[in-house]
Amino acid sequence: MTAADIGVEQESFDQWLAGLRFWAARADAAAYGWGPGPIADLLGLAVPEQLGGSGLGYRAACQALATLAEETGRSGLPFSLAAQMWATQEPLIAFGSPRQREVYLSGLITARMVGAFAATEYEAGSDLLSMRTTATRDAAGRWVLEGSKTFVTNGPDADIFVILARTAPGSALGGLTAFCVPRNTSGLTVGPEIAKTALTGARLCSLSLNACAVVGDAVLGQPGGGFAVLMHAMRVERALILAPVAGLMSRALQRAVEYARTRRQFGRPLAEQDAIRAHLVRMRLSLTSVGETLSATAADADAGRLDHTRSSLTKLHVSTEFNTFCQHLPDIYGGYAVLAESGVTDLIADAVASRFYSGTTDMQMKIIAEGMGL
Amino acid sequence: MADDRSLTVIRAAVAEAAAGRAVTDETPLIQERILDSLSLLGLVARLEQELGVVVHDADILPDNFGSIRQIHTFVSTRSLRAS
Ligand SMILES: Cc1cc2nc3c(=O)[nH]c(=O)nc-3n(C[C@H](O)[C@H](O)[C@H](O)COP(=O)(O)OP(=O)(O)OC[C@H]3O[C@@H](n4cnc5c(N)ncnc54)[C@H](O)[C@@H]3O)c2cc1C
Numbered sequence: 001m002t003a004a005d006i007g008v009e010q011e012s013f014d015q016w017l018a019g020l021r022f023w024a025a026r027a028d029a030a031a032y033g034w035g036p037g038p039i040a041d042l043l044g045l046a047v048p049e050q051l052g053g054s055g056l057g058y059r060a061a062c063q064a065l066a067t068l069a070e071e072t073g074r075s076g077l078p079f080s081l082a083a084q085m086w087a088t089q090e091p092l093i094a095f096g097s098p099r100q101r102e103v104y105l106s107g108l109i110t111a112r113m114v115g116a117f118a119a120t121e122y123e124a125g126s127d128l129l130s131m132r133t134t135a136t137r138d139a140a141g142r143w144v145l146e147g148s149k150t151f152v153t154n155g156p157d158a159d160i161f162v163i164l165a166r167t168a169p170g171s172a173l174g175g176l177t178a179f180c181v182p183r184n185t186s187g188l189t190v191g192p193e194i195a196k197t198a199l200t201g202a203r204l205c206s207l208s209l210n211a212c213a214v215v216g217d218a219v220l221g222q223p224g225g226g227f228a229v230l231m232h233a234m235r236v237e238r239a240l241i242l243a244p245v246a247g248l249m250s251r252a253l254q255r256a257v258e259y260a261r262t263r264r265q266f267g268r269p270l271a272e273q274d275a276i277r278a279h280l281v282r283m284r285l286s287l288t289s290v291g292e293t294l295s296a297t298a299a300d301a302d303a304g305r306l307d308h309t310r311s312s313l314t315k316l317h318v319s320t321e322f323n324t325f326c327q328h329l330p331d332i333y334g335g336y337a338v339l340a341e342s343g344v345t346d347l348i349a350d351a352v353a354s355r356f357y358s359g360t361t362d363m364q365m366k367i368i369a370e371g372m373g374l
Numbered sequence: 375m376a377d378d379r380s381l382t383v384i385r386a387a388v389a390e391a392a393a394g395r396a397v398t399d400e401t402p403l404i405q406e407r408i409l410d411s412l413s414l415l416g417l418v419a420r421l422e423q424e425l426g427v428v429v430h431d432a433d434i435l436p437d438n439f440g441s442i443r444q445i446h447t448f449v450s451t452r453s454l455r456a457s
Binding site (some may be wrong): 029088092095129170172173174181221222224225227228229233235307308309366370371373 | 405413420434435439
């Protein structure tokens with residue numbers, strides 16, 4: 001590829017991003033969902049061209065997720081898309097058989113299908129590897145899954161589930177296997193949507209698996225290789241799941257600046273009070289550092305040098321800064337912070353959630369400490 | 375074959391994960407739970423940093439990390455491919 005080619009690609013991506021911004025700012029709320037058009041384009045940005053994507057990479061995908069969040073002001077949809085991109089599509093790209101890619105990956109990136117990743121169980125949260133869902137082989141050579149999963153993002157709408165189950169006793173390193181389980185598989189029951197107070201628009205549910213039998217080619221990767229699938233999904237997800245946060249923070253800061261300029265007390269705008277200016281400057285600092293961190297991490301992923309430490313550092317830093325940023329908001333809005341129209345408490349709830357999904361802050365600390373040889 | 379330095383680095387990294395437990399080159403690290411999911415990530419980070427090998431997620435299999443000997447064999451094939 002020549003420099004000129006890259007220039008053209010960049011130019012057409014910039015144009016596409018402008019189109020996304022235009023669409024997101026104007027589309028009817030009902031249009032914000034899976035479907036052909038900008039959402040399908042977005043889902044394929046980080047997928048290589050030979051697998052049907054546009055191959056523009058992780059940085060482009062993160063920019064698009066942030067733009068969608070910034071323009072719509074909604075956190076749920078970009079979170080749902082990111083969850084599918086990093087935890088369902090990525091494992092299919094890395095481990096999928098030609099048939100799995102043909103059927104599932106192409107369905108996901110054309111937005112004809114929705115994907116979900118189910119690892120967490122009620123008793124296996126941070127202690128994920130203590131999961132109890134099992135898969136055993138029956139006489140006909142099928143794998144039979146038994147157990148349950150919870151916190152499954154996109155579960156209520158998903159057509160295809162990547163499910164982790166234990167296939168051998170002992171260490172998780174050789175004892176886990178990942179399966180591609182279509183929604184209509186007998187024995188798979190998709191639970192009702194879980195009511196939650198953050199990430200409005202993203203839908204989560206539990207799953208139950210009772211004599212849920214899948215054929216041998218449902219295995220994603222190798223039998224016993226589920227830990228590798230999990231590590232791959234988590235490495236990419238931890239690094240990039242918070243990409244929409246840069247857009248949410250940017251929107252919230254623009255609105256807070258506007259509010260401080262127009263709201264007058266003691267005969268002058270709030271924006272002229274030093275205390276308010278300090279809050280806004282600190283918010284700007286958090287936003288800048290989040291944007292630069294995410295961009296550098298996505299560039300590492302594009303260059304194929306994203307390691308677990310960098311992923312966990314990014315997850316930890318962005319979620320921490322997102323929470324710090326949100327703490328300033330009530331001091332700017334005063335009593336109006338608790339009115340729904342300000343969106344402040346919704347954003348605070350999103351910030352709280354960001355500390356827990358894709359591994360909690362405590363778990364990121366442990367991974368980073370291990371990488372430091374502590 | 376990877377040189378002796380790689381064996382030294384692997385032994386040192388595993389010894390740390392073992393936290394005082396006796397480990398030979400053949401000790402089954404996974405069955406004996408000397409390596410768990412977190413210490414495995416730490417070990418991978420050290421191999422990448424100190425030996426310059428690239429460990430892909432798909433390489434994180436029990437056959438590659440089952441013992442010091444297996445890790446050494448794995449690192450050797452990786453170094454050969456890289457050179
Ligand atoms: C919005 C959302 C979407 C999600 N989507 C998915 C999904 O699509 N698929 C999926 O599989 N899972 C999903 N999850 C689950 C998520 O990964 C878990 O919530 C997370 O791993 C933490 O588990 P837990 O909630 O059970 O918390 P717990 O493990 O019960 O932890 C509670 C608290 O104790 C701390 N803690 C626990 N153990 C230790 C320790 N050893 N040392 C120090 N502190 C500790 C934790 O850090 C945390 O602060 C989602 C979660 C959320 C909130």
